[in-house]
Amino acid sequence: MTRQNDNSDTGGREAVRFDGVTKRFPPNVTALDSVSLSARFGEVVVLLGLSGSGKSTLLRHVDGLQLPTEGSVHVLGVDVAAARPKALRRLRGRIGFVFQQFHLVPTLTVLENVCTGALARLRGPRLGLPTYPRRIREAALDQLDRVGLADRAFQRADTLSGGQQQRVAIARAMLQEPEILLADEPVASLDPESSHQVMELIKRVATEDDLTVLCSLHQVDLALAWGDRIVGLHTGRVVMDTPVADIDHADAMSIYARVGAENVADAAAE
Amino acid sequence: MDTPTKTPGTAAPHRRTLAVPRVNTMAATAVGLALLGFGVWSLIALRINVATLIDSFDNAVEFLGRVVPLDFPPPGELLALIGQTLAIVIAATLLSMVLSIPLAFWAAGNTTRNRVTRLGSRAVIVSMRAIPDLVLAIIFVRVFGLGVIPGVLAMGLHSIGMIGKLYADAIEQIDEGPRTAIRATGARRLQQLVSGVLPQVMPSFVATAMHRLDINLRISVLLGYVGVAGIGKEIKNALETLNYPRGIALALVVLALCIVMELISGAIRRAILGPQADTRRGGILGLMGRARRGVAAGTAAAARRVSVPMSGRRFARLAWTFVGVMIVLVSVGFVGRDLFDMTGSGIANTLDRLWPPDTGGVPSAELIDAMFVTVQVAFAATLIGAVLALPVGVLAARNVAPRLWLGKVFRMFIVCVRGVPELILAIVFVVMIGLGEVAGTLALSIGAIGLFGKLVADSVEEVDPGVEQALRATGASRSQVFFAATLPQALPAVIGHLLYQLDVNIRSATLLGIVGAGGIGYYLLQASRVREFGTVTLITLMLFGVVMLVELIAMWLRRTAGARS
Structure with a gap:
């Protein structure tokens, strides 16, 4: 399943690049504040930060689910904000997204849920397994095999446990044959055992398919063990952007400690 | 997780990629298709098709010729008719509300432990819904004669089917916390209900009644056809004598009334439910709002106030409530006037004639x-x-x-x-x-x-x-x-x-x-x-x-x- 990314046209440069991205939500929330960062092809970037620090918003900007108020986002050589709807959909097809809440269609079968990962390649709307071409269904079954859930193919998605649902969601993303994988706190709503399984699975498919990964996490140890680079966010600003080799646990924890530190600083200033 | 990774293409050639059809799914599909088929066949049997519709459009032109110019009754008469209709509808809804409140408390699982009371109350509510208001009106017109009272009773009783059920649901959905807290202070059962439950359900009680008011206004027109006083009866009289300009004019009056009523009841429902709904939806924001209100209350207490300060908004709310209560009282008074010269002699006689069912000479x-x-x-x-x-x-x-x-x-x-x-x-x-x-x-x-x-x-x-x-x-x-x-x-x-x-x-x-x-x-x-x-x-x-x-x-x-x- 290992696939070499054809990086020749982009000269092996960045897969993702943010230039001074600011995102404001009316009336006065600033979710991202002049964020600049980049991810090289094949790199695993782990985003750390408190809830509400802008991790999800940042990930959503990568595949244009949200567009920047200021600044620009380039992904796989495409200017996301300037892309026309069709080009944007094609770009999204090349990016897998795994959500914290899985987001499967509860009333559809597991297999059909995986098949929806191929929609960007298919023309027209689909409802019901028979409406998907056989080759897609087989590819979907292969992906289910890969996450170890082929025996659940014809069950309704809402009959699965949380961990299993997340594995189905990963299979859906893998059916896209993506070049980039975005994961937004993929294990935050799972128990420790399922968390471990899901995290191992994400690491395995990312390595096997040589994916560029942007993943937000809360587990600092995991981030240090898996990531190539740690990006720390706080109130929408990048407060740390360091190769894993250069930091230790205490450094990484400082991202979380920042709130306390700032409060102390504020108090001292007054 | 231990399943070995497979590469695409090595999968067995005859792997099943579609679910095995299930008996239930097929049966449901069959029944669904049968219902659809019956619908299509009904369309054909009733001869409803494009040609019929085009014919109708031709008729529409002729129709305009027949009803224009519209003939509205003189303003005084019209106002009296509107007043009469509204009085019946308001009195009926109030009657239904008054009867539904105890029934709902008896029917709700969290306020009534006794199973027999609960089931009995549910049975009353369900059977009120099962008997069409029209049938009730026919019976009451026979018992009490033409006029206002049959309409009030018919709609008042039938509405229990909806109001009682929604009230009981509202009671069952309350937050038990406040009531438990009040019980913990040593309050008696009725005190618990009045202080712990009623304040929580009151907004939805009023909102439900307002919704039913809309429905009853529409139904009152229909009841006019069997002799209940009001605009409906006048429409029926006009159409029976082929006085289309008058009939359609009155129909338009009803339409206007319905729209005005819907706007008013919608505004009242929003005013009652709106802030509460926001608090629920707001999550953290709502929590903060509640905390702020708590603080405000604390400040008031510090100033040793023992009544709520009169603000502009509170005054407006009181004024509107007063207007509402006056409207309801006038309606009840209007209906009550009729109540005194009621004979109500034929009850036993009528009930007796309801049974056994009978085709009345019409071939079955x-x-x-x-x-x-x-x-x-x-x-x-x-x-x-x-x-x-x-x-x-x-x-x-x-x-x-x-x-x-x-x-x-x-x-x-x-x-x-x-x-x-x-x-x-x-x-x-x-x-x-x-x-x-x-x-x-x-x-x-x-x-x-x-x-x-x-x-x-x-x-x-x-x-x-x-x-x-x-x-x-x-x-x-x-x-x-x-x-x-x-x-x-x-x-x-x-x-x-x-x-x-x-x-x-x-x-x-x-x-x-x-x-x-x-x-x-x-x-x-x-x-x-x-x-x-x-x-x-x-x-x-x-x-x-x-x-x-x-x-x-x-x-x-x-x-x-x-x-x-």
Whole structure:
């Protein structure tokens, strides 16, 4: 399943690049504040930060689910904000997204849920397994095999446990044959055992398919063990952007400690 | 997780990629198709097609010639009529509210432990719903004579079926915390109910009553056909003497009344439920709001105030409440005046004549035929209504409408259609294309846009937006997201709503027969005219049987289709 990314046209440069991205939500929330960062092809970037620090918003900007108020986002050589709807959909097809809440269609079968990962390649709307071409269904079954859930193919998605649902969601993303994988706190709503399984699975498919990964996490140890680079966010600003080799646990924890530190600083200033 | 990784292409060539069809799924599909088939066949049997509709449009021109210029009654007379109608409707709704409150407390599981009381109360509520208000009106007109009281009693009692049930549901949904806390202070049971439960349910009690007020206003027109005083009776008199300019003018007055009433009751419901709904929805914000109010209360206490300070808003609210109470009192007084010269002699006599059921000389085959026509009208109307309402409802949903303003336009359209009583539509269609089933079917079809269209829009908006977003993230197009994520999530609810619309249509189709829109309703009206009460009972039972049958099929279909694949 290992696939070499054809990086020749982009000269092996960045897969993702943010230039001074600011995102404001009316009336006065600033979710991202002049964020600049980049991810090289094949790199695993782990985003750390408190809830509400802008991790999800940042990930959503990568595949244009949200567009920047200021600044620009380039992904796989495409200017996301300037892309026309069709080009944007094609770009999204090349990016897998795994959500914290899985987001499967509860009333559809597991297999059909995986098949929806191929929609960007298919023309027209689909409802019901028979409406998907056989080759897609087989590819979907292969992906289910890969996450170890082929025996659940014809069950309704809402009959699965949380961990299993997340594995189905990963299979859906893998059916896209993506070049980039975005994961937004993929294990935050799972128990420790399922968390471990899901995290191992994400690491395995990312390595096997040589994916560029942007993943937000809360587990600092995991981030240090898996990531190539740690990006720390706080109130929408990048407060740390360091190769894993250069930091230790205490450094990484400082991202979380920042709130306390700032409060102390504020108090001292007054 | 231990399954070895497979590469595509090495999979067994005959792997199953489709689910094995299940018996339940197939049975549900078969029943669904059968219902659809019956609907199509009804359309054909009732001769509703493009040609009929074009004919109707020709008639529409002629219709205008017949009703223009409209003939409104003199202003004084008109105001008196409106006042009378409103008084009946308000008094009836109040009666129903007063009777429903104890029934609801007895029916709710968290306020009544005794099973017998609970089931008994539920049974009363359900049976009130089962007896059509029209039938109650026929009985009460016979007992108390023509006038105001039969209308108040008929609507007051029948409304218990809806109000009582919604009240009981509201009581069961309360937060038990406050009541437990009040019990912990040593309060008695009634104190617990009044201080811990009533404040929580009061807003929804009033909102439900306001909703029922809208419904009763529409029904009051129908009751006019069997002798209840008010605008409905005048419409009937005008149409019977072929005085179309007067009849349609009065119908327009009803339409205006309905719209004004809907606006007022909507405003009141928003005023009552709005802030509370925001608190619930606001999550953290709501919590902060509550905390702030708590602090404010604390400050007031510090200033040793023992009454709520009078602010402009509070004054306005009190003034409006006063106006509302005065309107209700005047209505009750108006109705009460009639109560004194009531004889009410014939109760025993009438009840006696209700049993046994009896065809009253009408061949039973004729009755069964008429009942069948009513069912056909309901099915045909549901089918046309669904075809019209589905796209409208889907496009009115915020998450599907291609443009925000387009969704709002469709929403407005639905609200407007909802404001038009089906009965008024039926009356207009009867005058336009003549007596018969086509008029009834068209009226119900249009009415479906208001009800089914709204329910579709709501259930489409209620789907989990995360799933839609996940598919958008895979690069799926707008229509692909709709079919793969939105529709499958909304479908069970939409099917449920369609079956509900069918149920509503069967009841409405019967009632529309009263104004000459075909089917069994005509025989009901005849029976009440010649005082064949046995026939009234028989028709009521037939209707009850049909509705039960449809409801059973619907229930089975809902369960089976809900558990599908």
